[in-house]
Amino acid sequence: GAVVSQHPSRVICKSGTSVKIECRSLDFQATTMFWYRQFPKQSLMLMATSNEGSKATYEQGVEKDKFLINHASLTLSTLTVTSAHPEDSSFYICSAPERAYGYTFGSGTRLTVV
Amino acid sequence: QKEVEQNSGPLSVPEGAIASLNCTYSDRGSQSFFWYRQYSGKSPELIMFIYSNGDKEDGRFTAQLNKASQYVSLLIRDSQPSDSATYLCAVTRYNNNDMRFGAGTRLTVKP
Numbered sequence: 001g002a003v004v005s006q007h008p009s010r011v012i013c014k015s016g017t018s019v020k021i022e023c024r025s026l027d028f029q030a031t032t033m034f035w036y037r038q039f040p041k042q043s044l045m046l047m048a049t050s051n052e053g054s055k056a057t058y059e060q061g062v063e064k065d066k067f068l069i070n071h072a073s074l075t076l077s078t079l080t081v082t083s084a085h086p087e088d089s090s091f092y093i094c095s096a097p098e099r100a101y102g103y104t105f106g107s108g109t110r111l112t113v114v
Numbered sequence: 115q116k117e118v119e120q121n122s123g124p125l126s127v128p129e130g131a132i133a134s135l136n137c138t139y140s141d142r143g144s145q146s147f148f149w150y151r152q153y154s155g156k157s158p159e160l161i162m163f164i165y166s167n168g169d170k171e172d173g174r175f176t177a178q179l180n181k182a183s184q185y186v187s188l189l190i191r192d193s194q195p196s197d198s199a200t201y202l203c204a205v206t207r208y209n210n211n212d213m214r215f216g217a218g219t220r221l222t223v224k225p
Contacts, residue, residue: 006157034212043202043217044158093157095213103148103213105157 002028002098006106021079021109023094030096033077038091050077084113120203120216128224133190135219137203147186150202193223
């Protein structure tokens with residue numbers, strides 16, 4: 001089946017540093033990747049949509065300069081949280097639509113900023 | 115009005131009972147409807163999807179869709195303690211379009 005590999009699964013970083021999260025489609029080409037954020041006991045909120053070879057589109061209220069998205073190839077999309085602050089601590093999940101299996105989710109990244 | 119609304123629960127049912135989860139959506143252009151199960155700290159797992167009005171059954175799960183009422187539900191028969199999780203309703207407008215999630219309903223199945 002379609003698999004999206006997401007790394008790292010957990011990361012703890014110091015306030016002010018940057019963290020990169022990778023989502024890689026292993027057996028299909030992901031021309032689109034959706035990035036979600038989930039705070040405790042809340043639902044997944046779409047942050048941005050990345051498309052291979054073009055600029056990402058961000059949801060209202062999401063700072064594009066803070067959450068840098070790169071989708072340079074058909075199998076890799078990355079989200080970089082720049083100058084992270086404790087309020088950025090959250091669960092970040094990527095998802096890619098795949099023709100046969102629908103939407104495939106990565107396993108998620110738990111980010112803790114201290 | 116939220117795009118996708120769910121009763122946050124918690125919903126508690128005894129083992130073996132039927133659990134009924136409900137979801138309404140605001141966008142009449144929505145075409146695909148999904149139910150996901152999410153365990154704490156984990157990524158969502160697809161339970162089933164439905165595109166057409168009516169019922170769709172898969173094992174112990176039945177999804178029901180009523181586009182006129184903008185309503186989709188999930189029934190879990192013979193509920194098991196392992197079904198205890200948060201259930202997320204999600205909708206999309208077009209194929210490969212971004213997925214919008216409800217807040218989720220927390221289900222607890224008591225042995």
